[in-house]
Amino acid sequence: MGFKRKPFKGKKGIHKVNKSKPIIKCIKFSLHKFVKDENTRFIIEETVLKGHKIVIHTLQFMKLYMIYCFDEDIPFPKINRNFVTSIIKVICRPRTTTGDPNGKKLGGPFSEQTRNNINTLTNFYNVHYKPFMLEELEYDHMSSIIDYLSDDIVIMYANNIKQHYIEYIERYVNVSFNKKQVIEDIRSLKIATEEKNTRVNHFCTELRKIKNDLLSCEKKYTSDAKYHTWIIEYKKRLIPSRKLIKDNLYYDLQCNPYDYLGKMIYMMKYVESTGNTIYNVCPLRTNIVPKYIPIDTVAVVRLMMTENKKFYRQEGNLVKYQRYIWRKFFHIDKYKKKDYVFRNIIRTDGVACSMLMVRKDLMNKRLPKEPKISTPEEYIDELKDYSALKDMRVVSVDPGMSDLLHSCRCYAYEGKCEYTKKCDNPKPLKKGETYPREQVWRHGLLLCQQCKVYWNRDTNGALSRGEASISGVKRRSRTKI
Incomplete structure (x- = not known):
């Protein structure tokens, strides 16, 4: 008995890729x-350990070299892949080749700038770093991996500066004005607690205005006049003296992060001289677990x-x-x-x-950049004309673990506090309390007598956001949250 051949249905249709999926x-x-096989696994494990040690020593060497440049008033090198790769080739054992009479070769050919960098780094390595190395490093057959690791190190430095420079400014101002000691002195005074809190809040508000003036490009300062001389003097040391892009320090910081590296080292040098704890300006890898x-x-x-x-x-x-x-x-x-x-x-x-x-x-194409989604909404601090908002009701939101409480507030509000939710699992009664468990309320809302809308009475949440928004719309100084 023969078998029937299946009828030919033609070529299958080409599967269309769903382009809405992630790239x-x-x-x-x-x-x-x-x-x-196990041999491949062994080679990979050895390569991972080599790369891990190379990154550790490269970051340590870069930190030492940056501090050396700062102390000797030497211009900082441009931190890029070329510079980091040069460091790796200096701290690792040179590759040996049969064509080299000395049996050593760093690779190449190099440009004149790269060769000058390698010579400078080699002299520094022989004097300041090599005596403390306990083992020799090598990067044989790892040239492409070294390029990837160099890019990662460059990104480490850029991200560290972008994300933490503002924290360095705040730390420097706090130490310069001895914030911790001043607050302790106020707390030790034999005065009423409310007076202590008032003085502490006033002092912290003054420091906040000083920090804002340092980070602002405006010529008119918001802090007290007695601090203006200090701000003018130290602003030159903490911020690049050139014109900032778009006259905005935060924007300039994202565009040229490496211009702020020397400023961060200066701030931490001063903090260290006062005996206070410092932040690590240069990123390091201190974990022994390979990455x-x-x-x-x-x-x-x-x-x-x-x-x-x-x-x-x-x-x-x-x-x-x-x-x-x-x-x-x-x-x-x-x-x-x-x-x-x-x-x-x-x-x-x-x-x-x-x-x-x-x-x-x-596949095998240059990956497109994901387009930025433009939204018609604007942030309230980016608006230039506030006239349309002055007669509007400000709404703020206090997000919680179980619900979202929308807080609506009128300009002239007078109301009574009503507890609108009960606790699902109320805490045990305290000693001396007599109210029944079913009346343990969950959250308190104020009922506005003008618009009959509830708004959140939580002063640490929605009320603070509402006050800040109202102050911004009415062009008033922002209250401290």
């Missing part, structure tokens, strides 16, 4: 399930291929045979996701592994 996705799993490193196709060829390395690195063969290269050492076909393909790069710490997936329609 990048990541799959995480154990490394030992991803590699095909993730990226491994791409170039790294796989350099680290794991034992034959024909040059063949894969010339005439575009690296891209042509990259699937074959990855399949030789890893189970890349074991992990799939609809509409996504493997992007030929993984991140691993020797134990876990993260596979980077890219949407199919963007």
Whole structure:
């Protein structure tokens, strides 16, 4: 009995990629399930440890060199991949080659600027850092990984400055005016508690105005006139003397973060001289647990291929045979996701592994930047014309764990406090209390007699936000929250 051939239905339709999905996705799993043999796993673990030690020493060396430049009044170097890579090549044992008569080679060819940087860093390394190194580092076959690690270090410095510079300013002002001691002296006075709180609040308000004047580009200061001389003198030391972009320190800080590195070192030097605790200006890695490193196709060829390395690195063969290269050492076909393909790069710490997936329609293409969504709403502090808001009712919200309480307030409010919610699980009665448990209320709201709308009486939440908004609309000085 013969078998009937199935009728031909033609070619299957091409699957259309859903372009609304994210561009990048990541799959995480154990490394030992991803590699095909133990030798590959051993090579990766050794590479992770090498990269971890290199990052530790690079950050330590950079911190020492930055402090040295500050103390010797030497211009700070431009922190970029070229500078960080030069440091790594200096602190690691030079690669040996048969063509070099001395048996040492840093790689190359280098530009004149790079060679000058390496010579300067080498002299500093031999005098100040090398005597304290307990082991030799090497980066053989890790050139592509070193580039990724250098980019990570550059981002570390930029993020540290962008996120913490304002905290350094506040710390410097607090120490300069001995905030902690002044508050302790006020608290030790034999006066009423309300008077103590009033004096402390007044002192803290003065410090806040000083900090705002330091961070503001306005020539008119809001602080007391007795502080203006101090502000003018120290503003030159804490803020770049050039014209700030858009006359806004916060915007300029995001655009040129490295211009503020010397200012941060100066502030912490002063704080340290007073015996107070300091912030770490330069990021460090102090954890002994190895962190993730990226491994791409170039790294796989350099680290794991034992034959024909040059063949894969010339005439575009690296891209042509990259699937074959990855399949030789890893189970890349074991992990799939609809509409996504493997992007030929993984991140691993020797134990876990993260596979980077890219949407199919963007494979081997430059990834587009996600467009910024423009919204018609504006922040209240960015408005220039407040006339439309003066007659409006200000609404503030106090988000809670269980509900959102919308607080509506009139300008002339007089009302009574009403508790509108009961506790689901009230706390035990205190000693001497006689009210029944079912009357333990959850939250108190004030009923406005003018508009008959409840508003939150929580002075630490919605009321504070409402007061701040009203002050902004009416062009009044903002009360301290």
